[in-house]
Amino acid sequence: MRAIGALILGIAIVASVAVATSRAADEPPAGQSEAKAPAAPSPPSSAVPVTPKDAAPPPSVTIIGASEAHGVLGRDVRSAAGEDMGRIVDVIVDRSGHVRAAAIDFGGFLGVGSRKIVVDWNALRFGKIANKKESITLELTKAQVAAAPEYKEDAPIVVLGASGSLQPLQAIQ
Secondary structure, rough: OHHHHHHHHHHHHHHHHHHHHHHHHHOOOOOOOOOOOOOOOOOOOOOOOOOOOOOOOOOOOOOOOOOOOOOOOEEEEEEEOOOEEEEEEEEOOOOOOOEEEEEEEEEEOOOOOOOEEEEHHHHHOOOOOOOOOOOOOEOOOOOHHHOOOOOOOOOOOOOOOOOOOOOOOOOOO
């Protein structure tokens, strides 16, 4: 009987220490002059939440099927003749957010000696890219891409495009 009493007393002590520690964590440190305001009562669970007048509207939701869209970063790019052109490493957008071009890591071996070139988005064909192993087709030859200037951040971008499809980017002020 004594053991049971000691056990109950021990549990009560542990519970009171836990409650005291929890309350101490909720209280502001000593020396602060602000008094803690009492907690506002929570609304009943059946109440409808009130939305302030200046709150943002809820976001729209669009569901895209798994077979309808795929990511492009890191995808292999091949020419129409099947030549390896590199892989997409970046997507270039204009100020309005429209996709204008893709940066391709071109040439080199295992990343050594490669350089980034930028190709017009309209020169890419995404026909069959249902899985990561399938590549994107670029409507340019390997010789055309090899002659393109290298892409450098914070410098004017030279975009290589398929014949007649390229429109100039607006100068960034």
